[in-house]
Amino acid sequence: MFRLEARTSTPAWFNLALPLLAIGATLVLCSGLIALAGAGVIEAYGVMFSASLGDSYAITETLVRAAPMIFTGLAVAVAFRAKFWNIGAEGQLLAGAVASCAVGAIPMPGPLAMFLMAVAGAGAGAAVALIPATLRVKFKVDDVVSSLLLNSVIFYALMALIEGPWKDSFSGYPISPPIEESANFPVLLEGTRLHLGVLAALIAAPLIWFLIVRTTLGFRIRVTGENPEAARYGGIHVERVLISTALLSGALAGLAGVGEVGGVHFQVMSDISPGYGYSGIVVAMLARLNPLGVVPAAIFLAAVMTGAEAMSRATGVPAFLSEVIQGTALLAMLVALLFTAYRIRRVGAAR
């Protein structure tokens, strides 16, 4: 018989071991589904790997996909550190995309346009995140529910825009007019889609890490998240910290949308995000809310997404597997997190 016993301390190597363990468990669990779909497990994972990380072009494609999830992962990690339960990164991303696209469509010098797109996108994301944060601080409204529901509100508002007043008159599809060509983010590597936004995401992660670990705001975010009462008694304005966290989190999610508009799609359409906001939750959890861990976690999920498409073409396993893998990875990680607080002990052995 086995039993869980509470731990008094968590070894440091758990931070690395647990996500790897979770990913390993996920791949093992999902291999059953691949087999059920009638494909060879090794072959399928092989195709996934080579298509996502096998050569330098594949790697750049994976990074392009990882960029928005780095931003949304950071957004969620920051919010969850303060126990502001922002499930709304998806809506904040969409708001950021709309705002940056509107700004990018105005003719002006390229660098200025890109800067203003980022400002507008971050601002729009922050404004959206402010809603659930204010509702929670002022009226004790549950932030999980309000931030989640806002996603639908924003999605359908976006649909209404691009099917109506904001529809590109030169296209038959419900898409917005494109941004100015001069506002397109520069490509970093000739012949790939690796754009400036990817670099920005990779730089953002250590910056956010620094903010959380080395600044007084980060300290207040951590303390507020772990024990708001002690924070309040210690002279921290808990409400102010929650609002600041929400603004920061929303801005980061908004930047995910900016990158997609400026570097990938150059306009807004209804499927501009295949759920990057929700994937951000998985990313943040896999990273154990550590901003530096967000980068490898986002790259892992991006590799799964690009790889799953190739696998589905090569082996006939439906590409939906990518979503199953994401969901399983989240569950596996949540289970793995249990081991930070508990250890498994065999009982009855002493007798």
Place this chain on the structure above:
Amino acid sequence: MPLSAPLIEMRGISKSFGAVKANEAVDLSVAPGEILGLLGENGAGKTTLMNVLFGAYAPDAGEILVQGKPVTINSSADALAAGIGMVHQHFHLAPRLSVLENLLIGISGRSGRIDRAGGLARLGEIGRQHGLTLDPDLPVSALSVGEQQRLEIVKALFRGARLLILDEPTAVLAPTEVDGLFAALRSMSAQGLGIIFISHKLNEVRALTHRCVVLRHGRVAGRVDAPASTTSSEMARLMCGHEIVPPARGPSTPGAAVLTLEGISTSGHAGTPLRDVSLFVRAGEILGIAGVSGNGQRALADVISGVRAADAGQMTIAGKMVSRFSPREVQALGLGRIPEDRMTTGLVTNLPLADSMVLPRIGTGAFSRNGLLKPDAIRAFAEAQIKAYDIRCPGPMTRAGALSGGNLQKALLARELAFDPKVLIVSQPTRGLDIGAARFIHEKFLDMRTKGCGIIVIGEDLEELLMLSDRIAVMYEGRIAGTLASADATVARLGLMMTGAEGTA
């Protein structure tokens, strides 16, 4: 009095956590109707031993016998089946459910249906028998700590416990509630129930128990067969391994007032509000605040700490008027605060100890500059305090929650005293601490007094207040019922004032 064969017996129990030997070859038995005291300092292994008996830990060695038969207890369900019930230090109740629902959790009839009527009847019966009455329909969240404890006891009896383990039950109770608990325990013992009573308050053990086992460093340090006729100092020596002398409060000449409250009233919020409270503390003086808990002490501590604003009245710290009542403002004026509840309002248990130690002053130049933390300064500060106060922990990066209560209290003391407060407000400073740790805390307060700090001690332990204070104010229903010089104060007189019977301005 107990005569019959033991109800339960533990033989040669050993249990280690890594290198820590929490229990080593412990023998213990309880007879029906016997109240056994289990004594020992914090960390002596009392909780671990009882957790072994209750099935939470498997012992590394040793055996447990119930009514002479060896048994294996692997879970609390096994323990309950063997007739063992336990009231933990931290209660295991569902706060949103009612008293009755909490009783019925996990108990269902053969058909899987919940027997409400039967439960209600049993609840009433147990209540009448032992004076443990509870309103069955109240949600647990509306109960006082004492009532929650009562519910835990009833829960154990409800499940047919013949041996009841109580882990430091009095640590959370007011003196009047302790009397009620003791009456109930005596009534249960009279009906043949065995009881294991854990405490490190010697006078309680002497008043209640029939026999005592004293643990020190996981081993049995001694057994006391007649606690009532054994002196407290003898038992203290068994617990600590050496003599404990209470610190002496030398004479001191108080200086100017460092904290004054003039006509402070509060409203709203939880708890008893303050009504027209005026008091002062001078430099080099300790003012005790006595009173049955729930008479406004919480509001008083909150106002002085700047967590709650006063609706009326004025407060000064070191001669300066407090205008906004924020924790930062009062702290900047020279107030230090040691909260009543270390775990919830004092520390952040999931973060490194160092973080909790700098929490109230994180925005000051000592630990940050222009919004950037000074990690080296934070670490050095924590390390220095850990050394100066002999805080037992692996280092400043240890999770605060992993420290024992005494060490946490030292850490909180260190973080305030390091900044030489002009006024110090402390609530229940030694609640839950063992004799050695309490002694250390008392000495520090007296040191600070000599150094000219004005100290307010809010407490329920009258003997502690009498020992520490120069003057004692009594709170009753949100007012100061009277203030006595400690030379004029006795436990009896204070006790009377605490019930509102006597007022002396």
